[in-house]
Amino acid sequence: MEQRIGCKRWRRVPLKECHMSVTHRSPRTDLAMEAHELASRQGAVNGVEESREEHEGIVVTRVRVRTQAAQRRLGKRKGTYITLDVPGLRHRDLDLQERVTKVLADELKHLLDLPPSSTILVIGLGNEHVTADALGPMVVNKLFVTRHLFEYMPHVLGDGKGYRSIAAVSPGVLGLTGIETSEIVRGIVERVRPDAVIAVDALASRSLSRVNATIQLSDAGIQPGAGVGNNRRALDKESLGVPVIAIGVPTVVEAATIAGDAIELVLNQLREQVPGNAATALFDQLSSMEKWHLVKEVLEPIENNLVVTPKEVDDFMDNVAYIVAKGLNVALHPAMTFEDADLVTH
Template identity: 45%
Template sequence: MANFRPIQVTTDMAIEARDIVRGDAHEEVPGVRVDHKQDQQVEITRVEIFTDEGAHLMGKPQGHYVTLDVPHFRDRDASLRQELTRVLTDQIKDLIPKTVDNTVLVVGLGNWNATPDALGPRVVERILVTRHLSDIVPDDIKERMRPVAAVAPGVLGTTGIETLDMIKGIVDETHPDLVIAVDALAARSLDRLLGSVQIADTGIHPGSGVGNRRQGLSQESLGVPVLAIGVCTVVQAMSIAEEAVHILAQQLADDVKFYKILEELGESNQKGLMQEVLAERLGGLMVTPKEIDLLINDMADVLAESLNRALQPHLDRSEWA
C-alpha cells in the first residue's frame, strides 16, 4: 500500500494536487475519487474529496472539483472557444438552482490593474445584471428572468477592506440564494496556463495559489452556497524549471552523463533537487503568457457567455446580448 504524504507545494488546481500527492503510486489517494470524460475537444476531470483524510492530504476542502482542459485555447481558435462555452454552460447548469426565482450574486475577484489577475472584474463587466429590472421589464420576460447581481470588490491593497468583509456585507443586505465567485488561479503545469477552467462547490480562497491566502468565500463564511469558477492565468517559474529539467533528463539520458544521473533520480527526487537549488531565486516568481491581454479577454468572454446562458436559460440570447 502506498505511503501518501500531504501536499507540500502550492497550486489552486485540485487535479494537480491529486497528481502530486499520488506521485508514482498505482492507487488512488485515500478519500478521493477521480473520473475522466472527453467531450469533443474538452477533457472533463471530476475530483471528489469525500473524507477528512482526503482533504488533509490534498490541502483542499471536501467537495467536488470539475476541471475543463482545453490546452489549445491559446491558439485563439473561435470554434474551440464556442466548444468550451457550451461545455462550461452545461457544467454550471448542473450546479446551480433550477428555478429562476433564485437570486444569484456574481463576484469578480482580482485586481483590475494587474492583467493576469483581472479575469474576475472583466467577467463581471460582461454579466447580464437583472436584479434591478423586475419592476421595469414586461411580465412575459420577468417570469423567465432570474435576478442576477454582480460586483467586483477589488483587492485589499487598493481598497483597504478584506474581500470577505465586503462580500459579507453585500450578502447580508441583498440575501442572494447563491454566490458565484470568479477568480484567476495559479497552476503548476504550463499546459494549464489559460487552458484549464476549474469549477468547485467548496468556495474559494483568494490568493492561495500564489502564497497570499486571504479569508475564504464559502458557505461557512457567507451563509449561502458558493460556487467558484477559476482559470489558470499564472504558473510558478519553479515549475517551469522542474518541467524543463525532467524533459531534458528523459531525452538526453543516453547521451549525457549528467542527465543520465538525473533520470535515475526519478521525477520526485529531481523536483526535490530543483527546490533545494533554485527555491531562493525562483520560489516567488510567477510567469504569464506575453499575449495575456488578448487571452484574458477571450476567457472573460467565454466565462461571461457561459454564466449568462446558464443563469438565464429561459431568455433568448437576442433578449440579453
C-alpha cells in the same frame, strides 16, 4: 506543508547525500485534478473519485473529494471539482469557444440546481490593474445583471419569467481597498441575501500546458490569492451562509515549476543520447518531488515566490472572460438562448 532540502548548501555536498525532511509542500496549484495527480504519485488516495469524458476537443474531469483525510492529502476542501481541459483555448477558434461555452453553461446549471426565482450574487475576484489577475472583474463587466431591472425597469424583462435576479460586484484586493475581500462580500451577502454566490478568479497551475487552457468549477468555495501564496479568508458556505460556486482559470505558474520541467527535459535528452550518464544517474535517485524542491531551493535567493504568465495573456483574458461571462449568462437565465447571450455579453 513546508518541505526543505536537508542540505541547504547542496552544491558543496554529493547529491546522493542530500536528504529530504519529513515535512512537505507540493508545487503550488489551484487545480484539484493536478493536486490529485501529485498525491497519487505517493500512492492511491482514498476518499477521492475521479472520472473523465471528452466532448470534441474538451476533456471534462470530475474530482470528488469525499473525506477529511482526502481533503488533507490533496489540500482541497471536500466537494466536487469539474475541470474543462481545452488545449485549443489558447488559439482564437470561434467554433471551439462556442463548444466550451455550452459545456461550461451545462456544468454550471448542474452545480447551481436552483429554482428560476433565485437571486445570485457574482463576485469578480482579483486586481483589475494586473492583467493576469483581472479575470474576475472582466467577467463581471460582461455579465447581464438584472436585480435592479426587476425593481426599476421591469418592462425590459417582459413578465420576468426565465430571468433570475443577478447582482455582481468586483470588490478589489486588500492592497487597494484596505478591506479583506471576505468582509466586503459578507457585508453584501447580508444586505442582498442571495440564494447562492458565484466567485470568479484567476488561478495558478502546476503545469505550463494548462495555463490559459483550463477552466475549473467547484462547489467547495474559494480562497482568494491562494494560487500565488497570498492566502486570504475563504469564501464558502461556512463563512457566507449560502452555497458558493467557484469558477477559475489558471493564468500563472511558479517559476520553479518551469525551471524544473526544463531541467527534466534536458535530463531526458541526456538519457537518450548518453545512456548511463553519471549526471542523470545521480538525479534519477531523487523523486519528482525532491527534484522540484531542489530547484525551488536553488532559485530561492532570486525567485522570491515568482510566478509567470505567457506573453499573450492580454488577448487570452479578453477571450476567456467572454466565454465565462457568456456561459454564466446562459446558465443563470433559463430563458436566455446563446443568440440572446451574444447580444448581452459585451
